[in-house]
Amino acid sequence: MNQWTSFISQKTSNVGEFVNRSLDRQVKLAVTGLSRSGKTVFITSLIHQLMHGLDSSHLPFFEIASSGRLRGTRLMPQPNMHIPAFRYLEGIERLCSDPPEFPEATQGISEIRLAIRYESAQPVLKYLAPIKTLYIDIVDYPGEWLLDLPLLELTYEQWSAQIATLCEREPRFTLSQAWREYLDSIDFSQPSQDAVLRQASELYTDFLYACKKPEYGLSLLQPGHFTMPGDKKGAPILQFCPLLKIPSSKPEGSLFAEMKRRYEAYKEHVVRVFYREHFASFDRQIVLVDPLRAFNVGYNAFAEMQSALNMVLQSFHYAKTGLINKLFGGLKIDKVLFAATKADHVTPNQLNNLEQFLRQMLIKPQKNLYFDSVQTDAFALAAIKCTQAAYTQFDGQRLSCIKGVPKDGDKPIALFPGEIPVDIPVPEDWVEGRFNFVEFKPPRLSNAHSGALPHIRLDRALEFLLGDKF
Ligand SMILES: Nc1nc2c(ncn2[C@@H]2O[C@H](COP(=O)(O)OP(=O)(O)OP(=O)(O)O)[C@@H](O)[C@H]2O)c(=O)[nH]1
Ligand SMILES: [Mg+2]
Known part of the structure; x- marks a missing residue:
């Protein structure tokens, strides 16, 4: 290649790079x-x-x-x-x-x-x-953060009432006991104290984590950042909780007023910020x-x-x-x-x-x-x-099953985990042992x-x- 063709090819590749x-x-x-x-x-x-x-x-x-x-x-x-x-x-x-x-x-x-x-x-x-x-x-x-969207249209009192209704039913009623008892022991019309806000929000957060345990598998857990705090872990903006009873007197500077103020701050600085700074750009x-x-x-x-x-x-x-x-x-x-x-x-x-x-x-x-x-x-x-597809014989029939190493085992097992219904199931569909979806180790x-x-x-x-x- 002479100097001239080399110059042209250099230019062409620069142009190509620029166009690219x-x-x-x-x-x-x-x-x-x-x-x-x-x-x-x-x-x-x-x-x-x-x-x-x-x-x-x-x-x-x-x-x-x-x-x-x-x-x-x-x-x-x-x-x-x-x-x-x-x-x-x-x-x-x-x-x-x-x-x-x-x-x-x-x-x-x-x-x-x-x-x-x-x-x-x-x-x-x-x-x-x-x-x-x-x-x-x-x-x-975390998808949990999207569960906060409805809060933007709810006042603190309205949101508290929704959570109170949810807590009337099991298993939430039992799981929320320690938090409910603590709320009952406090007069929220009294002047605000950080220690009370912290304790109430910690007990509420413990309750949310309990709902999330695999044996209950509950998903409607608000506010979403309480169990998925990201970089907000321990921040005062996460130190509030709903109240099961709204006090009749709510003077400025009271525990109730501070709870409400933090709820509003959460909506403004956590929920809205997520939608504005992240969600809007997807x-x-x-x-x-x-x-x-x-x-x-x-x-x-x-x-x-x-x-x-x-x-x-x-x-x-x-x-x-x-x-x-x-x-x-x-x-x-x-x-x-x-x-x-x-x-x-x-x-x-x-x-x-x-x-x-x-x-x-x-x-x-x-x-x-x-x-x-x-x-x-x-x-x-x-x-x-x-897992790998596998087959087994049962009562003379060839049954489809899967084979893999279970999450807490070290040897492969073969099992039939259950059929997936095509329609939305009703409570009676959960008969003993119908579903047995086991978690497996990666290959x-x-x-x-x-x-x-x-x-x-x-x-x-x-x-x-x-x-x-x-
Ligand atoms: N067999 C199988 N298991 C999976 C697969 N994806 C996830 N899992 C299981 O599900 C678990 C959770 O997966 P992650 O990807 O950590 O889920 P995540 O949504 O990021 O969970 P968080 O970070 O806790 O919100 C894993 O530890 C696996 O046990 C998959 O494709 N196949
Ligand atoms: Mg993850």
Whole structure:
């Protein structure tokens, strides 16, 4: 190559780089769901799948990978210094340890940025800027925070009355006993004292944590930051609680007045700030749901999960037409995917039932989203497939089952976990031993580069959420 052609090729590549940069795009993908629904595992696997995207065989339904146009994925410095980083490498390290472990539970928001390099499919761009980059900011945040949206329209007195009604029923009545007794021992018209506010809010928070225990599995736990405090842990803004009886005298400076003031401050500085600073910037959203856990517990847990899910969905519904739109202006979210996670806990022949069941759970709210011009879909998936399909003989019949290493065991077991009903169950459906969805250990990986993590239908989720961006 002479000097002149080298100069031209240098210029052409600079122009190409410039055009590339100006055509680069960005998408913010938010991942949410109630606690233990599988957010951290989902994001970890999603990144791992993209990093191994050059081997297209594991993502047949993600077009950019299966068509061979994906050139590579890299972790990038995150754009917002004030948001905790999503700990991808830590998660992968735990998954590759011996024995393999799932990533640790998280309590707040975190973020990670990826750059995906790919070949353009558009004829003109193919010539001008053949290789493009899509930046994806993935945000992990607790679904519990979306349960706070209704508070924005409730006064402290109205919210207290709602919680008082909930606490009249079991198991909340028993679980709230220590907190209720403490409230009964205090005169809230008396001057405010920090120690009382702290003690009352701690007992209320203990009550919320008790409701959340696996044996009760209750989901309607407000305020959402009390059990998922993120960086607000121990802050006075979380030191208040509802009152079961409103005192007749409420002078300024009283315990009641201070509780009410903190409730209002929580709405202003925690709830609104979340919607304004985070929610308003999301482009795409996936909501993870774990109906299997509720099946294991019983009807109450199931009914609460459904109500909580509907409450979560209000945020997307209101994003276009209602309260959020009024408060923060038109939002960007144009696609929401609902996913029943841990689909590897059911036998393969139950996958479609699980998907249909999720759709049933969402039928009403999804209609609203349709009218609000948000594109939605619902899948059953497993971010990390921990089981294998197996068969067993029973009474001369061949039965489908699954095989894997249970979470608290070290040897593989085979079991039939139960059938997923396609219709919303009624209380009588919880007959003894009907559902037995066991948690499993992740599969053994020798190292992070030994191939993509096994999954179920994660590629379909990727195609729905990001496919049109390439
Ligand atoms: N078998 C299987 N188990 C999963 C999968 N995803 C999550 N789990 C299980 O669910 C647990 C919770 O998953 P996480 O990803 O930590 O859930 P999370 O929503 O981030 O939970 P918090 O951080 O506590 O809100 C894991 O420890 C696993 O036991 C999956 O794809 N397959
Ligand atoms: Mg998490």
